[in-house]
Amino acid sequence: MKPALAAIAALIATAATAAPAISDADFTTANFRFADGKTLPELKQHYRTIGTPIRNGKGEIINAVMVGHGTGGTGAQFLNPQFARLFEKGAPLDAAKYFIILPDAIGHGGSSKPSDGLKMAFPAYDYGDMVRAQGLLLDHLGVKQLRLLMGTSMGCMMGFQFGIDLPGRAKAIMPMACNVIELAGRNRLWRAMAIQAIKADPDWQGGNYTKPPLNGLRVGVALQAMASSAPVRMQADAPTRAAADQMAERAMTAGLAGSADANDRIYQLEASRNYKPLARLARITMPVTWVNSADDFINPPGIGQPAQWAKAMPKGKFVLIPETADTRGHSTHTWSIFWEGELKALLARSQ
Numbered sequence: 001m002k003p004a005l006a007a008i009a010a011l012i013a014t015a016a017t018a019a020p021a022i023s024d025a026d027f028t029t030a031n032f033r034f035a036d037g038k039t040l041p042e043l044k045q046h047y048r049t050i051g052t053p054i055r056n057g058k059g060e061i062i063n064a065v066m067v068g069h070g071t072g073g074t075g076a077q078f079l080n081p082q083f084a085r086l087f088e089k090g091a092p093l094d095a096a097k098y099f100i101i102l103p104d105a106i107g108h109g110g111s112s113k114p115s116d117g118l119k120m121a122f123p124a125y126d127y128g129d130m131v132r133a134q135g136l137l138l139d140h141l142g143v144k145q146l147r148l149l150m151g152t153s154m155g156c157m158m159g160f161q162f163g164i165d166l167p168g169r170a171k172a173i174m175p176m177a178c179n180v181i182e183l184a185g186r187n188r189l190w191r192a193m194a195i196q197a198i199k200a201d202p203d204w205q206g207g208n209y210t211k212p213p214l215n216g217l218r219v220g221v222a223l224q225a226m227a228s229s230a231p232v233r234m235q236a237d238a239p240t241r242a243a244a245d246q247m248a249e250r251a252m253t254a255g256l257a258g259s260a261d262a263n264d265r266i267y268q269l270e271a272s273r274n275y276k277p278l279a280r281l282a283r284i285t286m287p288v289t290w291v292n293s294a295d296d297f298i299n300p301p302g303i304g305q306p307a308q309w310a311k312a313m314p315k316g317k318f319v320l321i322p323e324t325a326d327t328r329g330h331s332t333h334t335w336s337i338f339w340e341g342e343l344k345a346l347l348a349r350s351q
Contacts, residue, residue, distance in 0.1 A: 025049070131162045149173045180277050180281060217256060289346040293329070321339060
């Protein structure tokens with residue numbers, strides 16, 4: 001077995017037994033006003049915490065680390081062994097040293113979302129709304145400044161949004177698997193096609209459906225499976241036509257089983273519509289390590305100039321993880337074995 005594969009197998013086998021205790025909670029904000037002008041009487045944010053807060057003389061938590069998830073995900077995804085190993089004793093984010101916050105963003109998981117009842121009348125939230133809400137969550141918890149903000153995919157984009165909109169609220173930021181330009185080209189194309197497929201399904205009924213619009217959802221599941229694919233690794237995993245067909249069937253079954261409510265999905269995919277932080281990157285003055293992977297279909301190396309753009313941030317650094325048969329495409333962002341060294345370095349240079 002290759003060294004990287006052996007290490008991955010070992011962490012999966014051992015991490016679950018060493019997982020620290022997790023607490024779940026909700027925070028509700030009254031009369032939250034969204035950028036679209038609508039107000040929600042009660043905005044609920046669900047979140048998980050690991051570890052114990054350390055407070056300064058003012059009662060402010062000084063050891064908090066917040067991790068933002070991707071489109072359609074929840075904070076629970078970081079409890080999987082490939083990421084949660086970071087929270088173990090002696091690891092870079094040892095839960096005995098740090099207070100870990102894993103929120104569900106607006107429109108996701110246990111937080112307020114269209115499927116709670118408003119359906120397509122739910123406020124049209126965007127990343128700015130989501131970041132502002134998380135700022136209120138940090139206020140509620142007593143966190144004036146995060147020791148570290150991490151984020152994957154959508155959480156990566158929210159990390160850049162956070163750095164611009166909430167200056168001084170994070171001591172360091174590690175965004176993983178995204179770009180800093182407006183979502184256009186292929187990245188917007190697959191999202192737009194997924195949205196259009198749901199809306200074109202007769203069962204959708206303008207959002208007032210009585211049964212899930214499965215035909216529309218299937219298109220989105222297939223598109224996302226390809227968008228998150230890792231060609232070299234998948235070729236190794238499915239080297240024959242029969243194996244690839246079986247992989248496709250498993251991916252479709254799993255994707256539909258875990259698919260979000262159709263209205264929730266539309267909102268999740270549309271939340272990126274106002275994102276384009278490139279021109280404002282200079283506002284992000286804290287140390288930043290931005291990590292992408294070379295086999296990321298959604299954010300491939302040939303789009304833009306991330307290494308150059310990172311220099312717009314006074315303490316910015318860009319890292320590109322090379323493609324191998326062991327990397328996970330877009331999902332490399334959740335396999336800490338590939339970028340753990342960069343995390344350690346960022347923590348060291350942001351003391």
